[in-house]
Amino acid sequence: MINSKTSDKVMKGVFWFSALLIISILFLILGYVFVEGIRVVNLSFISDMPKNNWREGGIYPAIVGTFYLVAVALLFAVPLGVLTAIYLVEFRKEDNLTSIIRISVDSLNAVPSIVFGLFGLSLFFYYLKDFTGGPTIFSGGLTLGFMILPTVIRTAEVALRTVPLSEKLGSYALGATKLQTISRIVIPSSIPGIITGVILGFGRAAGETAPIIFMVALNPTMPEFPYLFSQCNALTTQIYYLTSEAISIERAFGMAFVLISIILISNYSARLINKYLARNIRR
Amino acid sequence: MDDGNEIEIRDLNLWYGDNHALKDVNLDIRKNRITALIGPSGCGKSTFLRCINRMNDLIEGVKIKGEVLLNGENIYKKDVDVVALRKRIGQVFQKPNPFPMSIYDNVAYGPRIHGVGKKELDGVVEKSLKDAALWREVSDRLEGAALDLSGGQQQRLCIARALAIRPDVILFDEPCSALDPISTHKIEDLLQELKKKYTIVIVTHNMQQAARVSDYTGFFLLGEMIEFNRTRVLFENPEMEQTEDYITGRFG
Amino acid sequence: MNHQKREDLVKSVLFVFSITASLILLLIIIFLFNEAIRLFQEVSFLDFLFGTKWNPEQGLYGAFPFVFFSIMATLGALIIAIPLGVSCAVFLAEIAPGWARDATRPVIELLAGIPSIIYGLFGLVIIVRFIKVSLELATGETILAGSIILAAMILPIIISISQDSIESVPKSFKLGSLAMGATNWQTLRKIILPTALPGIFAGIILGVGRAMGETMAVVLVLGNSENMPEVVKQLLGKEGSSTVMQLINQVPEILFKPGEALTSAILLEMGPAQVGGLHYSALFALGVILFCITFVLSVASNYILSRSQISVR
Numbered sequence: 001m002i003n004s005k006t007s008d009k010v011m012k013g014v015f016w017f018s019a020l021l022i023i024s025i026l027f028l029i030l031g032y033v034f035v036e037g038i039r040v041v042n043l044s045f046i047s048d049m050p051k052n053n054w055r056e057g058g059i060y061p062a063i064v065g066t067f068y069l070v071a072v073a074l075l076f077a078v079p080l081g082v083l084t085a086i087y088l089v090e091f092r093k094e095d096n097l098t099s100i101i102r103i104s105v106d107s108l109n110a111v112p113s114i115v116f117g118l119f120g121l122s123l124f125f126y127y128l129k130d131f132t133g134g135p136t137i138f139s140g141g142l143t144l145g146f147m148i149l150p151t152v153i154r155t156a157e158v159a160l161r162t163v164p165l166s167e168k169l170g171s172y173a174l175g176a177t178k179l180q181t182i183s184r185i186v187i188p189s190s191i192p193g194i195i196t197g198v199i200l201g202f203g204r205a206a207g208e209t210a211p212i213i214f215m216v217a218l219n220p221t222m223p224e225f226p227y228l229f230s231q232c233n234a235l236t237t238q239i240y241y242l243t244s245e246a247i248s249i250e251r252a253f254g255m256a257f258v259l260i261s262i263i264l265i266s267n268y269s270a271r272l273i274n275k276y277l278a279r280n281i282r283r
Numbered sequence: 284m285d286d287g288n289e290i291e292i293r294d295l296n297l298w299y300g301d302n303h304a305l306k307d308v309n310l311d312i313r314k315n316r317i318t319a320l321i322g323p324s325g326c327g328k329s330t331f332l333r334c335i336n337r338m339n340d341l342i343e344g345v346k347i348k349g350e351v352l353l354n355g356e357n358i359y360k361k362d363v364d365v366v367a368l369r370k371r372i373g374q375v376f377q378k379p380n381p382f383p384m385s386i387y388d389n390v391a392y393g394p395r396i397h398g399v400g401k402k403e404l405d406g407v408v409e410k411s412l413k414d415a416a417l418w419r420e421v422s423d424r425l426e427g428a429a430l431d432l433s434g435g436q437q438q439r440l441c442i443a444r445a446l447a448i449r450p451d452v453i454l455f456d457e458p459c460s461a462l463d464p465i466s467t468h469k470i471e472d473l474l475q476e477l478k479k480k481y482t483i484v485i486v487t488h489n490m491q492q493a494a495r496v497s498d499y500t501g502f503f504l505l506g507e508m509i510e511f512n513r514t515r516v517l518f519e520n521p522e523m524e525q526t527e528d529y530i531t532g533r534f535g
Numbered sequence: 536m537n538h539q540k541r542e543d544l545v546k547s548v549l550f551v552f553s554i555t556a557s558l559i560l561l562l563i564i565i566f567l568f569n570e571a572i573r574l575f576q577e578v579s580f581l582d583f584l585f586g587t588k589w590n591p592e593q594g595l596y597g598a599f600p601f602v603f604f605s606i607m608a609t610l611g612a613l614i615i616a617i618p619l620g621v622s623c624a625v626f627l628a629e630i631a632p633g634w635a636r637d638a639t640r641p642v643i644e645l646l647a648g649i650p651s652i653i654y655g656l657f658g659l660v661i662i663v664r665f666i667k668v669s670l671e672l673a674t675g676e677t678i679l680a681g682s683i684i685l686a687a688m689i690l691p692i693i694i695s696i697s698q699d700s701i702e703s704v705p706k707s708f709k710l711g712s713l714a715m716g717a718t719n720w721q722t723l724r725k726i727i728l729p730t731a732l733p734g735i736f737a738g739i740i741l742g743v744g745r746a747m748g749e750t751m752a753v754v755l756v757l758g759n760s761e762n763m764p765e766v767v768k769q770l771l772g773k774e775g776s777s778t779v780m781q782l783i784n785q786v787p788e789i790l791f792k793p794g795e796a797l798t799s800a801i802l803l804e805m806g807p808a809q810v811g812g813l814h815y816s817a818l819f820a821l822g823v824i825l826f827c828i829t830f831v832l833s834v835a836s837n838y839i840l841s842r843s844q845i846s847v848r
Contacts, residue, residue, distance in 0.1 A: 004396065005366065008718040015630045018622040019639050022694075025687055026642050029649060029657050036660075080555050087549035103834065104557035110741070110833030111563060111826065112748025113651075114798045118822045122566045126810065146559050153556065177538040179545060207650025210750040210798070214805060236652045240751060243656055253660075256653045263648055338714060343633075370716030380707035383730055392725065393715040441711070448715050 030260065037257020040250055046258065050220045054238065055248050059255055061220050065137075065232030066206055066262075068223055069216075072141020073148055073205040078198055081152030088153075089160040090182055109150035113210035116147050121214045133229040140215035140234070147211055148201040155200060159193020160186060192277040199270035203263045209236035235259045289314040289452060289482040290335065295349035297330060297339070304330050308349070308508045310501055312452075317474060317483045319497035319514065321490055323529070326503040328486045329377075332454050335484065336372040337365050353452075370397060373445030377457040379437035381429035381444075386412075386421050389429045389440055393448035407447055414480075415443035416473050435466025442473065446481075453477065455485040459492065471496050490530055494518050502526045567826055570819035577813060583820060587768050589761050591804070591814040598821055600761040604678065604794030608757065609746040611682025611790065612689060616742060619686070620693035621735060627694070628701035629723060647691035655755035658684040663756050672791055676758030679790045684752045689742035696741065700734020700843065701727060733843035737836040744832035748825060750798035758793025759803060797825050 048058025084101070092098055120143030124132045132139045163186050171181040217231040218241050224230050235255050242252040290312040297305035305327050312318050320328040333339045334351060337358060350357045358368055370393075381389050390408045399407060408425070412418040417439040421432070429440055438458060445453055455474075459467040474496050477483060487493050493500050494514060501511040502525075510517060510526045521527045574583065578596050586597020623643075627636055659676075662683050667675030704727050712722040728735075764785055795803075801818050808814040 004718050004721060005364075008720040011720040011723075012630060015622050015626040018619050019626040019631065019635070021619065022623050022646070022690060023639060023642050025690075026646050028661075029653070029687075030645075032657060032661065033653060080552055083549055084553040084556065087546075087553040091546050091549060101553055101557055103837070104560045106837050107830055107833050108556055108560050108563075110744050110748075110829045111560075112750065112798060112829055114748070114750040114801050115563065115567070115822050115826050115829075118570075118801065118819055119563045119566050121805070122570050122819070123562070127566075149556055149559065178542050179538065203648055207648070207652070209650070209652045210802065213802065236650060236751075239652050239656060240755075243659065243755060249656075249660065252656060256656055259650060260653060263650070264645075267644070267648060336714060338710065341710070341713065366716050366718055368716075369714055374714040376707060376711065376714075378707060380705070380711045382708055382711065382726055392712070393717070396715070396717045396721045396725070444711075445715065 033253060033256050033260055036250070036253035037260075040254035041257050045254055049222075053247060054220070054242060054251060059235070059238065059251075059258065061222050062233040062235045062238045062255065063258065064222065065216065066235045066259075068137045068227065068232055069141045069144055069212060069234055070202055070205045072137060072228070073144035074198065074201060076142055076145030077149045077152045077201055081149055081197070081201075082156045082194060084153050085156035085160055086182065086187075089157055090178070090186065105150045105153050108146075109154075111147075113147065113208055116143055116211040117214055119143070119146075120211060125214065135215045135217070135231060136229045137223060137232050138228045140212040140232070143211045143215060144205045144208060147208065148205050151201050151204055152197050155197025156190070156194050159190035159197065162193065163189050192274045195277065196270050196274050199266050199273075203266050206262055206266075207236060207259065209234075209240055213237050213240070235262075287314060288312060289354065290484075291350075291352040291355075292334075293350040293352065295331070295334060295351065296347070297327075297334065298346045299342075300344045304506050305334070306506045310508060310511055312482060312484060313499065314482050315478055315480075316498040317478050317485060317496055318499045318501065319493035320484065320486045320501050320503060321488065321493045321529075322503035324488060327506040328503045329456055331503065332374075332456055332484060332486050335452070335454055336369050336374055338369075338374065340365060370448050371450050372452045372454060373448060373450035374454040374456065375438070375441050375445055375458050378461050379434055379441050381432070381437050381440050383428070383430060385426045386429050386432070386440060387425040390443050390447050393444060397448060411443040411447040412440075414446050414477070415439045416469065416476070417443055433466070435462050435469060438462060438466065438470060439473065442470075442477075446477075450481065452482045452484065455483065457486055457488065459487070459489070467492075490518075502529065504529070563826070567819055567823050570816055571823045573811075573816040574813060574820045578817075583817075584824070587763060589800075591808070591817065594813070596813075596817045596820075598797070598817075598824060600763045601795055601797040601800045601821060602824065603763055603767060604757070604761075605747050605796040605798070607678050607789060607794065608681035608685055608753065608796060609743055611678060612685035612746050613739065613743065615682065615686035616689050616693055617739060620690050620738075620742075621697050623690070624694045624697035624701055624735075625723065625728075628698045629719070629727065643691050643694050646687070647695075651688065651749060651751040654684050654688055655752035658752055658756040666791075670791065674758060674793060676756055676793050677791050678757065678794050680756040681753050681794070681796070682790075684756055685746045685749060688749060688752060689745050692745060693735075693738045693742045696738030696840075697731070697735045700731040700738070703734070704730045733839050737839040737843070740832050740836040740839070744829040744836070747832075748798065748829050750802055753796045754799040754802050757796055757799060759795045759799055760793040761795045761800070764789055764792070797821050801825075 045058050046063065047060055049060055051057035088098055088101065120139060124139035124142065125134050167185055167189070168181055171185045176184070212234055216234045216237050218237070221231045221233055223232045235258065239252045239255045239259070242248050242255070288311045292308055292310040295305055295308040296303070308331060320331065322328050330339065334347065339345045339347065347359060351359060353371070382392060387408055390411050391404050394404060394407050409418065412421065417436060420436060429437065432440060459470055462470070471492065474483060474485070485497065497514045499511065500514040500517045502509045502517065504525055510521060510523045517526065518530055521530065574596060583596055583598055584602070585599050586595070587599050588595040588597045589600060627639055631639065658680060662680045663675035665675070666672065666677060666680050708726050708730065709722055712726045717725070801821050804814070804818055808818055
């Protein structure tokens with residue numbers, strides 16, 4: 001059976017090749033953004049106000065705006081997501097209601113980002129305009145928060161489920177109540193997983209464009225008091241603006257470089273924090 | 284009809300990383316006989332069994348020294364075709380592991396991959412199922428799912444599957460440990476039939492089973508082969524003290 | 536307050552929080568339909584879905600060109616991403632030695648973490664230019680460019696779900712096959728892949744949903760022209776006498792032409808559209824189509840995944 005042995009070898013080569021191809025796609029994208037971006041990025045690019053319709057100067061407002069938007073998104077999604085996960089894991093047996101919640105979470109996760117944009121537009125921009133002030137940090141941040149809620153719920157759920165039953169039983173056996181067990185045993189030992197979820201949500205929110213594209217200003221804008229209800233810029237939407245209006249592709253790459261760096265650093269620190277906490281919390 | 288040794292093991296040593304799991308094992312396995320390997324769990328008997336068809340190759344960090352001679356040829360030589368080797372040495376696992384397909388396709392799986400044509404396939408399947416004493420129970424539902432069979436039937440299906448590739452040797456790794464007494468009894472009867480055509484090595488931690496079915500028995504302890512002899516001799520008149528302790532139930 | 540009462544209180548508070556996700560989903564549906572309904576008072580749903588002319592100034596709202604281009608770009612992406620993604624999943628689950636797995640896994644995570652706008656930027660500057668130069672086209676902003684970028688974007692989801700389902704195939708199946716002298720490839724093709732197939736399929740469906748819903752990358756590389764090839768129009772129109780074969784013959788032509796996806800249309804036209812007007816409402820109606828497609832795909836894929844896990848474990 002020379003045949004079957006040759007095909008075995010050929011296929012093994014095919015599998016190695018496909019993995020190498022995918023790795024090279026990543027490095028091609030990252031490398032290109034890096035090479036193009038490093039040409040325009042320097043300290044003043046990051047810390048200065050833009051001039052001449054973003055053609056010169058820095059991109060400071062876009063960076064600040066992105067952090068404001070993401071902060072609002074996380075303030076909404078993290079407490080809500082973690083509490084939902086605690087309810088699903090610790091307080092409720094699997095029944096119709098939990099499966100409805102789960103289907104909702106999965107479906108919400110699959111909703112296209114532009115549809116979130118439409119929803120935010122209709123809800124915050126028009127129906128609640130008197131309260132939100134239209135396109136503000138509040139509106140954009142909450143829209144992003146809706147979007148990353150499923151990510152936070154899922155990762156928190158996974159983290160909570162990894163707490164061994166034996167630890168919980170041990171706590172109950174010492175006469176602890178359910179609430180004590182959850183707050184003293186379950187939550188502390190799932191903190192690393194929850195932090196991972198928060199940072200994943202951070203990266204996702206920082207990189208989204210379509211949900212906030214109707215919610216941010218394109219002219220350089222620094223948030224002012226009251227911050228929550230003032231306008232802002234964002235990195236992603238500015239990249240789109242500079243590219244689609246052919247204002248400056250070079251500076252779009254500079255922003256892409258900054259954006260990718262923020263996401264890479266946050267992902268990497270998530271891994272570090274996770275490792276550190278996992279060592280120190282679990283014995 | 285004793286025609287000599289099918290397999291000869293010479294100074295076999297095996298390490299899992301730093302753990303020296305098999306130490307200087309020497310053993311002759313006779314053709315058309317049933318050789319049983321007994322010993323407490325963790326003594327290396329299953330590891331040893333997997334050396335015979337090189338299934339240990341699939342475990343990372345395993346290092347092997349020594350020779351396993353199949354009809355005089357060392358299966359650990361460099362240019363040995365492992366796939367062809369496994370075709371000559373079938374294996375039946377501890378837990379029945381039929382594939383998630385029909386009964387027919389399970390048995391036909393081996394012949395198909397080894398290039399048996401469509402015309403002969405029906406005959407091979409029927410013969411294998413008959414030899415595995417399963418034909419009467421399943422002949423009317425060959426297209427049914429194998430996973431719907433009972434545990435004992437599944438294990439006999441796995442035996443039929445092994446027979447279908449026409450091996451010389453069949454390795455049984457505790458084939459009855461997951462089965463009820465009646466299914467166990469059926470498989471033990473089957474072994475007696477099979478040894479007329481095949482050389483059989485069976486690992487078991489059930490000493491009564493070894494005494495009932497085998498012609499030769501080897502006793503393993505902590506990776507060493509303590510004693511090897513005709514089954515009756517080993518059980519009635521063991522030479523080594525450890526063997527006697529084990530078979531009289533003083534430890535194990 | 537005793538601890539039982541306190542526990543019940545906490546439980547009901549958490550219950551209120553935990554229905555937020557369902558509530559948001561419900562609100563999305565209500566708001567989309569609420570805005571879209573004005574269009575359907577003027578244009579029938581079927582005319583909207585299968586109409587081939589989109590011209591808001593003339594009051595023509597036929598969404599089919601956008602649906603068509605979204606589907607074409609997605610199909611193209613699948614043709615690239617399925618073989619590549621499944622073989623990479625096989626590599627990770629079955630072939631790769633430890634170090635190669637450790638090296639590849641973060642790559643897949645990073646690929647999933649790159650923002651879509653950056654895929655778009657990269658696609659516009661590299662892929663679009665490459666297609667234009669190498670195929671000598673008038674413009675590189677084509678369905679093909681969209682397919683390539685979408686393929687890269689859906690690879691991570693196809694890989695991770697396929698890898699999970701390949702790894703959940705019981706080890707005993709594999710050992711059983713290898714012990715019978717099957718080669719690795721035979722074992723993979725005849726035992727492992729068929730068993731893992733439902734999971735792989737579910738991953739592909741999720742990938743389709745991602746591709747259909749992707750906005751920023753698509754809007755930058757697709758060229759944004761809603762002109763469908765004549766053959767497709769004829770197929771839909773009553774005057775058409777063309778056959779499916781003719782359509783298939785035109786596939787290369789379609790691939791190398793610009794198109795405009797559902798998502799792009801919403802994004803590009805929301806600016807000029809007047810709030811509360813018919814055009815504005817029609818864009819929400821496009822959102823309804825998009826939402827329905829991705830909702831059905833997501834439910835289907837999760838259903839398949841939950842079923843396949845039961846049968847395997």
